[in-house]
Every structure is written in C-alpha cells, then in structure tokens.
Amino acid sequence: MMHLWYSITGLLPFEWLQYIFMKNALLAILLVTPIFGIMGTMVVNNRMAFFADSLGHSALTGIAIGVILGIRNPLWSMIGFALIFATGILMVKNANKTSTDTVIGVFTSVAVASGIVILSRGGGFNKYSTYLIGDLLSITPGETGGLGLVLIAVIIFWYFSFNKLLLVSINASLAKSRGIKIFFLEVLFTALVAVVVTISIQWIGLLIINSLLVLPAAGARNIAGNAQQYHLYSVAISLCSGITGLILSYYWGTATGATIILVAAVFFFITSFSKKLLN
C-alpha cells in the first residue's frame, strides 16, 4: 500500500514532497482531517466545543496513568482514561442539574492537575512536551494505517447514526417520540469523539486538538444552508487547512498542528465575513 502511495507522490513535482516523512505526513493529513471535519459538524451543533477541549487536556492524566503502569505506548491508557472521563461527564451531567460547563470545568481541572502532578514528579515534565504541541512529521506508515481504520469506522458510524444524532440535537423529546435511544446514542458518539481526539493528540498536540474539531465546522456553518452542504464545506475546509498547513510548516519550520489550525482560523474568518456580505 505504502509503495503505491510513495510512487504516486513521487510523480508530483513538489520540493516538499521529496522526503518520506512528508509523504507519510501528507497521507496522514488526508486521513485525519476528514474525520475531524465530519465529527466537528455534530460537536459544534451540540455545543460540545468545551467538552472536546476538556477531553484533549484529560489526555495528560491518561499519559500519567500509562507511566505509572509502565505501559510503553501510553496511547492505550490515554484512550482508556478518555473513555472513562467522557462517560463520567455524561453521567454527572445527566444525574445532576449543575450546568454542563461547571461539570466539565471541574473534571478538566482535576484531570489536568493530576496529570501534571504525576508527570512532573522529579522535574521530568519536558519529556512529555511533544504531547502538548504534537509531531505530525514523525508519523509512521503503520500509524497512518491505524488512522485509515478510524476514518472507515467514523464513516460507517456516521452513515447509520447521523440522522438520529441530528434529531437528538434538534429536540430530545422529538427524538424520543421517534423511538430513538437517546442516552445510548449520546454515549456512543461521545466515546467516538474521545477515541478520535485521543488518537490524534500525539500528531496535532493536546493544546490545539479541539480547534481542529471546531474550526472547520464553525466555518462551514457560516455558509451552509443544509446538512449536506455543512458536511461538504466542513470536510473541504478541514482538508484544505491540513494540506496548506503542512506545506507552510515545512517552509516555515513550524509545528504542523498549530500551523494547520491557523489556516483553518483564516477560513473561519473569511466565511464569517462572506456571511455578513451575503446578508
């Protein structure tokens, strides 16, 4: 598979595409940005931006748990913790009348603080700073394969669940009257967001992972009139930002994740502006 990709990209006359790590990174971008573009639509609709942000930050504790347990690849402990974290928030939210913002705020504080406490023991926090800003250029072919599988899983889930998620986001009672199992669906969607965010943290960085989920969809919302356009624009903005950001980061020597986010932000401002012009 990778050979095919390398020979295809080898035909392209771009200077930045000469290196294997850039070829890997480009493939990763083509796989990961549509995931975020698709899932972002519902994250923005459901006002879950803060929640996604909090999920990203909770990864610190996930890494810490991995360190304590002596797991070599902390990804598994990160995913495990993110799932527990997400269900925890959902359950507290449903059982309590405290506002969601407060619940998430409390959970985030605890998760970030305990992560930092454990990881900074003995002054060794610097080792983990890659997780803060991410390193897309170090992605391996095996890992891009994993991203491909996640993309397929997301598309399958979206194919079967989007209509139901949409109804729930419009009005929960209305969804209930149509026989939709709201809590089950919420758990499933939240878990998927948790897994996607967590997996991508090491490439994009936990400080900004949330922006990749929110910005393309927020930009698409400015100009879309229905669900289909919303998805189309969101994925398009996400892909364009990803590719442009990768190229810019190559020439500027900057962190790829953050550069991508800046491009996505430019798209957001352009769409906001054009919305004003249209009205």
Place this chain on the structure above:
Amino acid sequence: MKPKHSTGAGNACNLCCTKIEDFNVTFGKTEILKGINLHIHCGELTAIIGPNGAGKSTLLKAILGEIKHTGRLSFLDAAGKQTNRPTIGYVPQSMHIDPGSPVSVMDLFVASRSNAPVWLGHAGEERGKTLEALSRVHAGHLAGSRLGNLSGGETQRVLLALAIEPIPDLLLLDEPISGIDQRGMEVFYELVSKLREEYDLSIILVSHDLGLVQQYADRVVLLNKVIECIGTPREVFANPKILETFGALWFAKETTGREE
C-alpha cells in the same frame, strides 16, 4: 392517505382509545404528578390547562417515555389490538434551534422518516413525501429553509406536519407560550381541527389560551399536580376551581377578549 382509525362503523370512539392509568412522576422528593388517569378516544381533542408548574409538559414527556413515571399507558386500536407502545406524534413547545444551524426543513423530515443519511443528500422519493407532508399544513414553500429562519408560527406548522407523518395513534401538542401571534395561533388551531377530523386523530393539547381551548377542545382537563377537574369546556369553565387557578380578572379578560 386513508384515516387510520376509522372503521366505517361510524362510532370509532368506542373502538379505539388510549388509556393513561395511574401516572405518578416524582423528581427527588417532589411530586410533580400524582394519580393521573385519562381515557382518550380517537377523533377527540383533549386540552390540558393549568397554572405554571402544574406538570402539564411533564405529563406529555411522561407519556413519551422521556421522563420516568409509574403507571401504565395502553392503546387499543380500531381492530381491537392492544399495545403499550402506540405510535406517538409530538409537537414540542419550542425547539431552541440556533439560528445559525445549517439544518433545513427537508433535513429534519428526511432524518426523521428514513435511515438514508441526510449528509449524502435527499432521495427523490423522500423529497416528494416531505413536500406532501408539508403541504398538509400549507408549508410546502418552506422545505428548503433553514429551521432557524422560520417564524414561530411556521416552526409550529412544520413540527405539526412532522408529528402526523406517519399518522400517529396519539398526537401530543405542547403549545408555545410565546413567539406566535394571535392570528398564527388561530391558523394553527384550525389546522389541528381539520387534521383531527380528516385522520380521526386522538389529541392531547397542553394549552395556555383558554379562549381557543373553549372553542376547539372536546374535553378539558384542569391539571395541577393532580387532575382537578375534567369535562366538556362548558363544564370545566363553569367550575369555581378555574377561577381559583387563573384568577377572576385574567379569566374575564381572556374570555371576553375572544368574543369580540
């Protein structure tokens, strides 16, 4: 579409009915609803009135199964078949839809009716059915509009069209408190009335407009945690409890305002 409940026997009311038996709802230690018993026949519009916080919307959500409750809901259809899970159409009080939300009326309908994901577009057949459903409430022209751009009255009509597609065994309407002008409200009631006759619908309507209730309801339930009284509009409005609940002045204004 054929009326679902009519049997040709002429007296469908004896043949199909929805029974709500001994509904109780409590939140923590607070009793919201206590010992609610209601029988609703098809073709009948039952209006629920009561002060704020009486549990009116809660009752609808309990019937929907969204709020935990004790008691039983059963439905007997025209063919004599009994079920605990009747098809329910529901018109929520309001949608709180974000004006910026890129969801069109067509999206809402197709997402409710079918499993074909709306992000891939809408199949021609679904489009046709949606337009047909919308035309029942004179809202065909709204199919392409964003939900957030509809007026209060338009939203209500669109939601009504959605609730009767497919024709439900029981239709629950939660009337909006604000956002619809008097004329819009009358149009809505006229539509509901027409649809009820056409499809022989059983309707439970939570209402705040006593004047319209008097004009359109077959039965009125005065609810305040328990059922305070129940009967024809004439009977219930003659009940002193109504005055107690709504206050003489307000009541006088509401009813005379309507007669002009």
